[in-house]
Amino acid sequence: MISADLVVLANRLPVDQVTEADGSTTWRTSPGGLVAALEPVIREQRGAWIGWPGNADADIDPFMLNGMQLVPITLTACEVEEFYEGFSNASLWPLYHDLVAKPEFHREWWDAYVRVNRRFAERAAMIASEGATVWVHDYQLQLVPQMLREMRPDLRIGFFLHIPFPPAELFQQLPWRRQILEGLLGADLVGFQLSGAAANFVRLVRQRVGHRTQRDMVHLPDGRAVRAAAFPISIDTAGFTELAASPPVAARATEIRRMLGHPAKIFLGIDRLDYTKGIYPRLRAFAELITDGHLSTEDAVFVQVATPSRERVEQYRLLRDEVDRLVGRINGDLGRIGRPAISYLHSSYPREEMAALYRVADVMVVTPFTDGMNLVAKEYVACRLDDDGALVLSEFAGAAQELRQAWQVNPYDIDGIKAALLDAYHADPKEITRRMRAMRRTVREKDVDAWAARFLDELMGRPAPRP
Ligand code: GDG
Numbered sequence: 001m002i003s004a005d006l007v008v009l010a011n012r013l014p015v016d017q018v019t020e021a022d023g024s025t026t027w028r029t030s031p032g033g034l035v036a037a038l039e040p041v042i043r044e045q046r047g048a049w050i051g052w053p054g055n056a057d058a059d060i061d062p063f064m065l066n067g068m069q070l071v072p073i074t075l076t077a078c079e080v081e082e083f084y085e086g087f088s089n090a091s092l093w094p095l096y097h098d099l100v101a102k103p104e105f106h107r108e109w110w111d112a113y114v115r116v117n118r119r120f121a122e123r124a125a126m127i128a129s130e131g132a133t134v135w136v137h138d139y140q141l142q143l144v145p146q147m148l149r150e151m152r153p154d155l156r157i158g159f160f161l162h163i164p165f166p167p168a169e170l171f172q173q174l175p176w177r178r179q180i181l182e183g184l185l186g187a188d189l190v191g192f193q194l195s196g197a198a199a200n201f202v203r204l205v206r207q208r209v210g211h212r213t214q215r216d217m218v219h220l221p222d223g224r225a226v227r228a229a230a231f232p233i234s235i236d237t238a239g240f241t242e243l244a245a246s247p248p249v250a251a252r253a254t255e256i257r258r259m260l261g262h263p264a265k266i267f268l269g270i271d272r273l274d275y276t277k278g279i280y281p282r283l284r285a286f287a288e289l290i291t292d293g294h295l296s297t298e299d300a301v302f303v304q305v306a307t308p309s310r311e312r313v314e315q316y317r318l319l320r321d322e323v324d325r326l327v328g329r330i331n332g333d334l335g336r337i338g339r340p341a342i343s344y345l346h347s348s349y350p351r352e353e354m355a356a357l358y359r360v361a362d363v364m365v366v367t368p369f370t371d372g373m374n375l376v377a378k379e380y381v382a383c384r385l386d387d388d389g390a391l392v393l394s395e396f397a398g399a400a401q402e403l404r405q406a407w408q409v410n411p412y413d414i415d416g417i418k419a420a421l422l423d424a425y426h427a428d429p430k431e432i433t434r435r436m437r438a439m440r441r442t443v444r445e446k447d448v449d450a451w452a453a454r455f456l457d458e459l460m461g462r463p464a465p466r467p
Contacts, residue, residue, distance in 0.1 A: 006047035013051035043067030082112035121147035146186030165197035268361030358383035390424035405435035
């Protein structure tokens with residue numbers, strides 16, 4: 001029987017199942033900042049990670065990997081549809097992202113959300129040792145803190161939301177708004193990317209649940225206090241810098257530039273293919289700069305990587321068709337043989353290839369309509385070993401609050417994006433270096449290890465639970 005002093009809960013386990021040449025299957029840690037930051041802490045504290053392994057109906061026993069106890073949660077095919085694709089990604093995701101798409105609300109999706117959250121909470125209650133620390137992640141699991149507190153009042157519970165938390169005007173559309181707020185209030189510490197999101201939460205709790213609040217604290221009738229605060233997430237900066245500096249990545253970057261025909265400047269976008277990421281307006285802005293004669297396909301190429309994502313959700317299928325059509329039209333109208341205006345890749349790549357792309361891009365374009373943080377912006381900065389490269393960044397990405405030296409844009413303003421792209425394209429190398437140097441200092445000082453340590457220190461410092 002597993003017993004852990006630190007338990008992490010996230011929708012997904014930090015591993016992917018891979019099939020070997022001989023047909024056998026093994027697990028491999030999935031690359032990502034969160035795993036990189038938490039793995040050492042979990043290992044040190046005999047910790048466990050509870051999550052879904054990623055395929056429906058998989059009934060897998062807990063196992064050890066890299067010093068972590070991994071505890072798989074089974075989701076039926078129907079739960080994947082209703083809890084994950086439905087309530088998480090077609091109700092909460094658009095609602096929390098400023099209604100960039102219209103959220104759908106269905107009572108059976110909500111029922112599945114409650115059921116799956118309870119399964120996660122029950123599993124955590126089973127394996128957490130007496131007085132253990134539990135850290136719950138993200139919008140798929142917002143009911144877990146309260147459920148778990150009812151089962152195990154001896155635990156210290158933290159929650160971190162990776163995506164934005166909307167203002168009251170939007171959040172109150174949710175038919176189950178009160179249950180979600182009460183779910184989160186089961187935690188001792190509720191973390192958000194930005195202080196504005198924490199303030200939205202506290203205000204909603206006061207208005208909708210009626211608890212007394214004081215700055216970032218919520219005071220519950222039973223005497224417990226919950227703190228809501230900002231913990232802006234970051235990346236494994238040293239890991240990315242090292243990868244970018246490695247000879248194979250440097251060679252690959254040179255090769256990519258050659259394959260693109262040595263344009264004067266390379267623009268780059270890397271995103272999950274998601275309607276919040278603002279891929280459409282950025283490609284239109286770039287195409288208009290060519291049509292208007294400000295750029296030519298000799299001067300510039302736009303490489304857009306759109307990683308396949310949530311392909312069974314209707315809104316994502318529609319987006320894919322829209323972007324496909326736009327890229328087809330732009331290249332049809334503006335491209336020449338061997339010189340497409342946009343090099344569009346609907347595919348996912350290993351981290352090495354990502355680092356090579358970051359290294360080769362002269363202008364990185366990150367224009368989400370709204371985004372909790374946006375790690376791609378920080379990864380680009382970490383890979384700019386020579387302090388060069390221009391970052392064009394949406395002012396509505398969480399990262400914009402730290403990366404102040406980027407060329408900041410309103411992602412809804414196509415003329416504004418055009419002006420920023422052109423400005424970044426023509427910027428004086430000294431100006432580029434001045435800005436990049438400052439941003440590199442930020443991501444060096446504030447990496448994902450510092451983020452995890454700050455959250456866990458703050459959580460441990462909360463008053464001990466009173467069972
Ligand atoms: C959510 C919030 C918040 C992308 N394509 C490939 C690949 N990626 C990696 C990137 C980056 C990550 O995926 C994407 O992170 P983002 O932060 O940009 O966006 P979301 O996926 O929406 O993440 C966001 C984040 O959570 C953390 O809290 O910042 O606001 O929405 O690391 O590099 N990695 C590889 N191949 C790909 O093709 N290897």
